[in-house]
Amino acid sequence: QKEVEQDPGPLSVPEGAIVSLNCTYSNSAFQYFMWYRQYSRKGPELLMYTYSSGNKEDGRFTAQVDKSSKYISLFIRDSQPSDSATYLCAMSAEGAQKLVFGQGTRLTINP
Amino acid sequence: AAGVIQSPRHLIKEKRETATLKCYPIPRHDTVYWYQQGPGQDPQFLISFYEKMQSDKGSIPDRFSAQQFSDYHSELNMSSLELGDSALYFCASSLRAINSYEQYFGPGTRLTVT
Numbered sequence: 001q002k003e004v005e006q007d008p009g010p011l012s013v014p015e016g017a018i019v020s021l022n023c024t025y026s027n028s029a030f031q032y033f034m035w036y037r038q039y040s041r042k043g044p045e046l047l048m049y050t051y052s053s054g055n056k057e058d059g060r061f062t063a064q065v066d067k068s069s070k071y072i073s074l075f076i077r078d079s080q081p082s083d084s085a086t087y088l089c090a091m092s093a094e095g096a097q098k099l100v101f102g103q104g105t106r107l108t109i110n111p
Numbered sequence: 112a113a114g115v116i117q118s119p120r121h122l123i124k125e126k127r128e129t130a131t132l133k134c135y136p137i138p139r140h141d142t143v144y145w146y147q148q149g150p151g152q153d154p155q156f157l158i159s160f161y162e163k164m165q166s167d168k169g170s171i172p173d174r175f176s177a178q179q180f181s182d183y184h185s186e187l188n189m190s191s192l193e194l195g196d197s198a199l200y201f202c203a204s205s206l207r208a209i210n211s212y213e214q215y216f217g218p219g220t221r222l223t224v225t
Contacts, residue, residue, distance in 0.1 A: 032212040041221075043216035043217050044154065044216045045216070092212045096167065097144065098156035099154075099212070101153035
């Protein structure tokens with residue numbers, strides 16, 4: 001079983017919808033939680049970063065971390081066709097260098 | 112803003128050949144990470160360097176080696192290439208003094224082994 005589980009989708013929603021992307025994890029040592037966006041054949045782009053539990057908002061994006069449930073979410077409001085990409089969650093333990101990624105969810109926003 | 116630079120962007124090699132991938136981190140970033148992403152897979156951590164010293168190691172085959180130089184650029188050397196080495200290889204960088212978890216990725220090198 002993978003340390004980080006993420007529904008690969010694909011997920012298709014109409015423009016303007018609220019999108020919810022989620023990951024679960026098993027390693028309780030994870031303290032840092034990131035969301036990356038990856039367009040086809042490009043490198044992952046860091047969207048959001050959160051330490052421990054709580055919420056963080058950046059424009060149309062909101063990241064939530066619930067460590068008690070080992071569950072993290074990314075919400076995208078007023079979704080745009082340009083948001084169409086694969087979204088990867090990533091996590092890291094305190095003192096560790098490596099990021100452990102989820103499988104990625106392929107998202108399509110339809111005009 | 113300057114980003115992570117990787118070269119070459121595409122590389123085609125035959126089995127048993129050797130390949131060298133290069134990574135130039137964001138200016139002032141002192142830590143470099145290498146990841147391998149197979150087709151339809153998530154990126155897998157290979158190795159990282161901080162101030163020219165190996166700082167963490169993941170699932171990197173013994174056939175692979177890497178180093179970081181005094182100007183902080185890094186090279187990933189891959190020998191005795193196998194078909195299964197075909198993948199996207201990403202380099203990421205961070206400024207460890209601020210946050211080593213805030214890693215910024217380059218565009219990747221697509222390696223094809225035939």
